[in-house]
Amino acid sequence: MxxxxxxxxLAQEPRFEPELTVIGTTSGGxxxxxxxxxxxxxxxxxxxxxxxxxxxxxxxxxVDAQVAFGISAPCQVIANACASGTNAIGHAFECVRSxxxxxxxxxxxxxxxxxxxxxxxxxxxxxxxxxxxxxxHRTGMVLGEGAAVLALENLxxxxxRGAPVLAEIIGYGISTDNFHITQPDPTGxxxxxxxxQSLESARVSAKxxxxxxxxGTATLFNDAxxxxxxSSLFNGVPVSSTKGMMGHSLGAAGAxxxxxxLLALQHQFLPPNINFGALDDHLDLNIxxxxxxxxxxxxxxxxxxxxxxxxxxxxxxxxxx
Amino acid sequence: MSLAIAGMGWVTPxxxxxxxxxxxxxxxxxxxxxTISEQFGDRSYSAFRVPESVMAGFxxxxxxxxxxxxxxxAAAGLDALRAAGLEPGSHNGERTAxxxxxxxxxxxxxxxxxxxxxxxxxxxxxxxxxxxxxxxxPASHLAAILGITGATYTLVGDGAVGLxxxxxxxxxxxxxxxxxxxxxxxxxxxxxxxxxxxxxRLLRSSPPIEPFSKQQRGMILSEGAxxxxxxxxxxxxxxxxxxxxxxxxxxxxxxxxxxxxSDLSETQIDFVISGANGTFVDQAESEAIxxxxxxxxxxxxxxxxxxxxxxxxxxxxxxxxxxxRSAELPPVLQAYPAVTMRLSHSRTSMPGARxxxxxxxxxNQQAAGLRLAIQ
Numbered sequence: 001m002x003x004x005x006x007x008x009x010l011a012q013e014p015r016f017e018p019e020l021t022v023i024g025t026t027s028g029g030x031x032x033x034x035x036x037x038x039x040x041x042x043x044x045x046x047x048x049x050x051x052x053x054x055x056x057x058x059x060x061x062x063v064d065a066q067v068a069f070g071i072s073a074p075c076q077v078i079a080n081a082c083a084s085g086t087n088a089i090g091h092a093f094e095c096v097r098s099x100x101x102x103x104x105x106x107x108x109x110x111x112x113x114x115x116x117x118x119x120x121x122x123x124x125x126x127x128x129x130x131x132x133x134x135x136x137h138r139t140g141m142v143l144g145e146g147a148a149v150l151a152l153e154n155l156x157x158x159x160x161r162g163a164p165v166l167a168e169i170i171g172y173g174i175s176t177d178n179f180h181i182t183q184p185d186p187t188g189x190x191x192x193x194x195x196x197q198s199l200e201s202a203r204v205s206a207k208x209x210x211x212x213x214x215x216g217t218a219t220l221f222n223d224a225x226x227x228x229x230x231s232s233l234f235n236g237v238p239v240s241s242t243k244g245m246m247g248h249s250l251g252a253a254g255a256x257x258x259x260x261x262l263l264a265l266q267h268q269f270l271p272p273n274i275n276f277g278a279l280d281d282h283l284d285l286n287i288x289x290x291x292x293x294x295x296x297x298x299x300x301x302x303x304x305x306x307x308x309x310x311x312x313x314x315x316x317x318x319x320x321x
Numbered sequence: 322m323s324l325a326i327a328g329m330g331w332v333t334p335x336x337x338x339x340x341x342x343x344x345x346x347x348x349x350x351x352x353x354x355x356t357i358s359e360q361f362g363d364r365s366y367s368a369f370r371v372p373e374s375v376m377a378g379f380x381x382x383x384x385x386x387x388x389x390x391x392x393x394x395a396a397a398g399l400d401a402l403r404a405a406g407l408e409p410g411s412h413n414g415e416r417t418a419x420x421x422x423x424x425x426x427x428x429x430x431x432x433x434x435x436x437x438x439x440x441x442x443x444x445x446x447x448x449x450x451x452x453x454x455x456x457x458x459p460a461s462h463l464a465a466i467l468g469i470t471g472a473t474y475t476l477v478g479d480g481a482v483g484l485x486x487x488x489x490x491x492x493x494x495x496x497x498x499x500x501x502x503x504x505x506x507x508x509x510x511x512x513x514x515x516x517x518x519x520x521x522r523l524l525r526s527s528p529p530i531e532p533f534s535k536q537q538r539g540m541i542l543s544e545g546a547x548x549x550x551x552x553x554x555x556x557x558x559x560x561x562x563x564x565x566x567x568x569x570x571x572x573x574x575x576x577x578x579x580x581x582x583s584d585l586s587e588t589q590i591d592f593v594i595s596g597a598n599g600t601f602v603d604q605a606e607s608e609a610i611x612x613x614x615x616x617x618x619x620x621x622x623x624x625x626x627x628x629x630x631x632x633x634x635x636x637x638x639x640x641x642x643x644x645x646r647s648a649e650l651p652p653v654l655q656a657y658p659a660v661t662m663r664l665s666h667s668r669t670s671m672p673g674a675r676x677x678x679x680x681x682x683x684x685n686q687q688a689a690g691l692r693l694a695i696q
Contacts, residue, residue, distance in 0.1 A: 020564065026455065028477065034435065036517065041361055041439050046520070053517045054685070057424070058456070058477040063686045067569040072577070074564035074689065076485055079423075079456035079475045087474065091489070098495040115435050118443045119451035176419075176473040178465040181452045193470070307452055308461025310473060 001147035001252075002065040002109045009105070009149045010069055013163060016151045018073045019101045021062060022092040023149075024084025024108035025077060025251035026306075028058025031113040061109060073105070081306030082215070083174075084108055085148070085254025090172035090314050092152050102157045107149035108255035116250070117143055123182060125219050131248075132275040133216035133241035134223050134287055141217040144247020148255035150262075167262045170299075171202025171315035178309050183221050185309070188229030191215075194311035195233055195301065202315045204299060206234050209315070211270055211295070213257045213302040216241020217248050222305065227283035238295065240273035240288040254304035258314065261300040265318045270295045324491055324562075325555030326693075327501070328407075329639050330400025330548040332376075332393045333626055334369035338400070343643045346651040347668055351625050352543065354528050359512035366515035367527040369543035369627035383465050386449060388427045390509035391459040393546035393632075398463050398505050401548035405501075405555070409467045413500060418472040418493050421460040422486040422506040424479060424631035427453050429511050459507060467503070479683025480596055481565065482506070483547070483634025484691055488562040490551050500552065506635030507546035515542055523600050523684055529655040530624040532597040533607050533662070540598040543627025547635035549642075557642045558694045560676070561585055565689030571601045574682050578609035581680065581690035590692070591674035592618040592650060592665075594641045596681040598628045605682055607662055614678070620644070620665045624654035634681040638693065641677040645695040648674050 002023070010016065032052040039046050054060065059077045066073065080087045085108025092106030120126040120143065127140030158165055175197065177190025184190055199206060212234065215226055218241070230239060242260050249256055264271055269292050276289040298318050305311045331337060334352035335345045352369040371393065379396050398419075402409065434450040452458060457475040464473045472493060476486050483506040490502040518524040518540070525539035551559070563581045568574045582593075593610055597603040598621070610619060622640050629636060644650050650665040675694055682688040 025477075028456075033431075037432070037435055037513070038439055040513075040516070041436070049517075049520045050522075053521050056517075057479065057685050059479070059687065060685065063567045063569075066567055072566045072568070074485065074488070074566050075478070075687065076489055077477045079426075079477045080473070081455050081457050091474070091492070094496065095492050098492070100492060100495060114438065115431070115454065118438050118446045119434070119454065121443065122446035122448040122451055124448075174472045176461070176464045176470050178461070178468070178470065181458060181461055306457070307455050308457045308473070309464070310457065310461070 002061040003068050005107060005147040005149040006065045006069055009151050013151050016103060018103050018105045020095060021066060021073050021105040022076045022088040023062045024088035024254060025058050025079060025110050026081055026084055027110060027113055027116050029056040029060055030115055031111060032056045034114055080310045081308055082250050082253060083304040083306035083310045083312040084251035086302060086304035086312035086314055087174060089150060089255060089258055090174060090312055093169045093172050096152050096154050103153045105149055106152055108252040109147035110145055110250040110252045112143050112145045130275045131218045131244045133218040133244055133273055134227060134280060134283060134285060135276050136278050136280045138218040138223060140219050142247045144249040146249045146252045146256055148252060148259045150258060165319040167265050168317045168319050169314060170317050171198040173197025173201060173313045175311045176309050182307050184225040184305060186225055188225040190309055190311040191226050191229035191305055192232055194313040198313040198315045209234060209237050209299050209301050210297040211264060211300040212237055212239045213261050214239050214241045215303045215305045216243055224282060227285055231284045236286045238270050238288050239285050240271050242271050244274040257302050261302050261316050265297050265300055265316060268294060268297055324494055324551045324559045325553060326549050326557040326642055327552035327555035328401040328405030328550035329642060330397035331639055332371055332397045332545040334371055334543050334545060335626060337375045337396060339639060346622060346625055349652050351654055352627060357512045357515060362512060362516060366512060367541055368510045368515060369541060370510055371545050381466055383462050387462050388430045388453055388509060390427050390507050391462045394459045394505050394507040395463050395466055397546035397548035398503055401503060401550040405550045414468040414470040416498060416500040417469050418499055418502040419460060419464050419469045420486045420490050420502060420504045421475040422483040422631055422635060423456060423475060423477055424482060424508060425514055426456045427458055428514055429509055430454055432511060432513050479685035479687050480630050480633045481681040481683040481687040481689045482631055484681050484689035487691060488564050491562045502551045503548060504551060504635060505546060505548045506632035508544050508629045508631040510542055510544040518542060530599040531655045531657060532599060532621045532624055532653060533603045533660045534657040537600055540600055540628040543629045545629055545632055547632050547639050549635060549638055556696055560692045560694050563690040567686050574605040574688060575609050577688045578605055578682055579613055582609055582613035585678050585690055585692045586614050588676060590614050590617045590676050590678050591671055592620060592644060593678045593680055594637045595619050595621040596633060596637060597621040598623040600684060602682045606680055611662055618650060618665050618669060619662045620650045620653055637679045637681060641679050641693045645674060645677055648672055
């Protein structure tokens with residue numbers, strides 16, 4: 001998945017030479033670890049064990065993808081649970097904005113593994129039903145998998161190369177709420193701080209945000225806390241979680257959803273929050289229910305929150321030459 | 322931009338406390354190996370474990386169900402903070418960032434969680450264990466203990482990940498609103514890790530680690546944590562954190578190491594803290610050091626402390642700082658006699674030593690370095 005994502009971004013920008021690659025993941029090569037452990041435990045065939053072991057480390061898919069395209073840039077692999085992808089893009093953005101780097105690849109990847117699937121099931125966070133973010137009858141998340149990579153570049157450098165600019169990243173917020181290792185602070189303070197920071201970082205007001213791509217996992221705890229946080233900062237901004245369509249791809253989610261925001265800005269539409277019946281009675285949100293609709297968008301916010309109380313938000317804006 | 326080290330904390334198989342561990346290294350102590358077995362495994366392995374006595378009495382409500390990796394990290398992190406004259410809650414939690422460097426994460430609880438699934442099916446999966454299998458669990462515990470509410474990152478990588486974390490800290494501290502950044506490297510040992518590294522042909526069955534040996538007999542794993550508190554001012558300056566790069570084949574590691582050393586040795590270098598651990602890393606590092614900084618003294622602490630992977634590079638930085646502070650290097654234990662480098666074969670005095678390079682080549686395709694100076 002990492003190779004495919006990198007291939008696609010390099011097909012659009014073949015001359016992009018990163019000085020740094022920042023990628024988020026939650027479970028790395030866990031499925032390789034599972035093969036190894038099962039074979040050990042059940043006295044199975046271990047002839048492929050060295051391959052499984054070599055592919056287990058979380059940085060391996062990133063290094064392999066770089067090697068496949070002749071890139072040797074240093075890698076920072078961020079494992080901040082489900083916020084990893086947004087953290088990777090946010091940190092890469094800060095690296096470029098500070099002037100310390102000109103070009104950075106940023107994104108996320110994750111593949112479904114038995115351990116992770118069973119883990120979320122053991123927490124009763126996942127559902128065998130449809131994923132219904134922010135719905136009053138939501139029953140939990142559905143896992144997904146995938147990868148996405150963005151090429152971030154200093155504007156002057158991109159202009160000098162004549163590179164097409166798809167959108168701007170203008171703000172990043174990160175917070176740690178320390179409430180519980182698997183549950184967000186129910187007041188939504190952690191999410192609120194991350195969103196507020198991203199606004200301050202971008203020097204824009206909440207009124208200027210035209211769309212919010214919510215973390216919206218459809219778990220009772222996340223959607224309640226995130227919904228409170230959104231309504232405390234924003235008044236009637238269209239909100240959707242796209243996880244009903246693609247599932248929750250954990251460390252990849254923030255990167256995939258950043259691409260969704262980018263497409264929404266490019267094509268001027270609001271992505272839908274599918275499987276939506278009626279809003280949770282305790283929430284006050286303007287949900288983009290079930291169908292995409294055209295809209296005039298200039299600024300979009302994307303949220304990702306994870307275990308350990310880690311919260312991340314990025315702000316993106318249409319590029320005006 | 323340069324960064325300073327304002328405090329350090331160390332939990333190792335030779336005990337805890339920076340000065341205490343350093344004294345043992347100066348006197349040539351080597352950690353005691355423990356034999357690790359597994360019910361379903363047909364082999365036993367040797368590893369350098371943190372003695373139980375080191376962590377006895379260290380308790381925090383947040384850690385009552387946490388794995389030892391989180392306890393090591395918390396102990397080292399608190400020591401680093403206190404060495405800088407700070408206490409949890411006495412610093413601004415929004416203006417202190419936390420970066421964790423890990424490699425294998427909470428492998429003990431991960432194995433236990435998955436073992437239940439393999440043995441008894443998905444119904445037996447424990448909701449208490451699962452959160453501790455997530456890579457950022459140790460970081461979240463330490464953030465809660467220290468009251469850090471701003472940026473917390475967990476970086477995953479090989480033995481060089483600690484230096485990647487320091488590079489990331491340097492990038493974060495470019496933001497003037499941050500006062501400090503605590504970088505913690507940590508690792509815990511399990512039989513499963515030993516078995517995996519053995520099958521990968523990187524582990525030897527029992528000590529010693531023989532650095533720079535032509536035979537490359539392999540490493541002995543160890544555990545613990547190292548923490549360094551980075552600030553704007555302090556007795557040691559990280560003059561340059563080199564991001565290094567990724568290599569596709571072991572044979573290519575030397576190219577990146579030479580580039581790192583070349584970039585870091587623009588000024589006079591007194592010594593190099595190597596990551597040599599008895600594997601292919603040794604040859605790559607010794608050739609690069611021999612070509613680029615042939616006059617520098619070289620030390621590796623891994624024969625004494627073991628290969629602690631996620632914690633290793635942070636330990637190397639602590640070694641460099643202590644060597645600069647005391648102006649001497651401990652003896653490299655079990656060194657191959659015919660090595661041609663200026664190895665610190667015995668306790669070596671270095672009057673006036675001011676700059677060191679920390680060089681780290683991981684076993685899984687990552688390499689990085691940094692240059693440290695004493696004020």
